[in-house]
Amino acid sequence: ERIGVLGIPFSKGQSRVGTEYGPEVLRNGGIVRKLQNLGCHVQDHGDVEVIQVENDDPEENAKNPRTVGLTSKLIADKVERVLRSEDICLGLGGDHSMAIGTIAGNARVEPDLVVLWIDAHADINTPMTSDSGNIHGMPLAFLVRELESYVPKLPGFEWLSPCIHAKDIAYIGLRDVDAGERKIIEKFGITAFSMQEVDKYGINEVVERALRAVDPEGKRPIHLSFDVDAMDPTLTPSTGTPVIGGLSLRETYYIAEEVARTGRLSMVDVAEVNPLLGDEKDKKLTVDMTISVIQRFFGNRRGGCYPPGYDIP
Ligand code: DIR
Ligand code: MN
Ligand code: MN
Ligand code: MN
Numbered sequence: 001e002r003i004g005v006l007g008i009p010f011s012k013g014q015s016r017v018g019t020e021y022g023p024e025v026l027r028n029g030g031i032v033r034k035l036q037n038l039g040c041h042v043q044d045h046g047d048v049e050v051i052q053v054e055n056d057d058p059e060e061n062a063k064n065p066r067t068v069g070l071t072s073k074l075i076a077d078k079v080e081r082v083l084r085s086e087d088i089c090l091g092l093g094g095d096h097s098m099a100i101g102t103i104a105g106n107a108r109v110e111p112d113l114v115v116l117w118i119d120a121h122a123d124i125n126t127p128m129t130s131d132s133g134n135i136h137g138m139p140l141a142f143l144v145r146e147l148e149s150y151v152p153k154l155p156g157f158e159w160l161s162p163c164i165h166a167k168d169i170a171y172i173g174l175r176d177v178d179a180g181e182r183k184i185i186e187k188f189g190i191t192a193f194s195m196q197e198v199d200k201y202g203i204n205e206v207v208e209r210a211l212r213a214v215d216p217e218g219k220r221p222i223h224l225s226f227d228v229d230a231m232d233p234t235l236t237p238s239t240g241t242p243v244i245g246g247l248s249l250r251e252t253y254y255i256a257e258e259v260a261r262t263g264r265l266s267m268v269d270v271a272e273v274n275p276l277l278g279d280e281k282d283k284k285l286t287v288d289m290t291i292s293v294i295q296r297f298f299g300n301r302r303g304g305c306y307p308p309g310y311d312i313p
Helices: 019-028 031-037 065-085 098-109 139-143 145-150 179-187 195-201 203-214 249-262 280-297
Strands: 002-008 041-047 088-093 114-118 169-174 191-194 222-227 265-271
Touching: 002 019, 002 031, 002 065, 002 098, 019 031, 019 088, 019 265, 019 280, 031 041, 031 088, 031 280, 065 088, 065 098, 065 265, 088 098, 098 139, 098 222, 098 265, 114 203, 114 249, 169 195, 169 203, 191 195, 191 203, 195 203, 203 249, 222 249, 222 280, 249 265, 249 280, 265 280
Parallel strands: 002 041, 002 088, 088 265, 114 169, 114 222, 169 191, 222 265
Antiparallel strands: none
């Protein structure tokens, strides 16, 4: 399997410094070598160029709109390029506004993709429903066709048109959802498994239902967007908006192993690692946990695995 790794050193979709160092700490943690050890053919495509627009005043309450919008276009172009030559793109963020570009770029290559969004948050605020004005809480609103009339064209976003349907999205891990987001989920019938449903049905049932809801026939490409705050903050403390009561390591591994097993992953986003938050121990734990989950998405199974072609020596 050919994996293209792409760094997205970006933080302007939210207000804390640090997520721009996500790609660096994940690379330093050995992510490329660890994927190679699984037998994957890994090509590191370096970092996307990020843009910083001067005097980027808020528009319709959204902060840094030009910076986020124009950087998202560069991300989309680069993701498209990577996916034309590789089987899967691994996008190392970066705050979660990165998904505007990664999903837009992926959809150019895989127009029939579905989105699995693993997050404590729904990230589907429109600029008007958002309290924070942070665009990392809005990426899906810019991408969903049914929301087009609810979302103003922000400066920097002229290039973007919505590319997915509300019914193509499934959430797992939600536990901090704003009122406007909840209304959107219900009004447009978005599949959403909060921690309440994870507790009620168990992670195995939740993953199966999520996959079946977006793709009953099991043949569409999967864009997996993983916000590390989906996991419990005891596991990934170095992140900007931790929420207690999150996914356990085993639940997260289960999601990753099952999604890998479909063989239909086209892109994995890894968002919101912020190595400047917490102490050294928090940072190391967050990076270690994140890398261990990424490996599960690319074939590392708890039951054991070996590279293609391997036999008993
Ligand atoms: C909140 C928090 N819903 C917002 N969102 C976060 O700012 O829109 N997303 N933290 O990851
Ligand atoms: Mn989140
Ligand atoms: Mn569709
Ligand atoms: Mn998020």
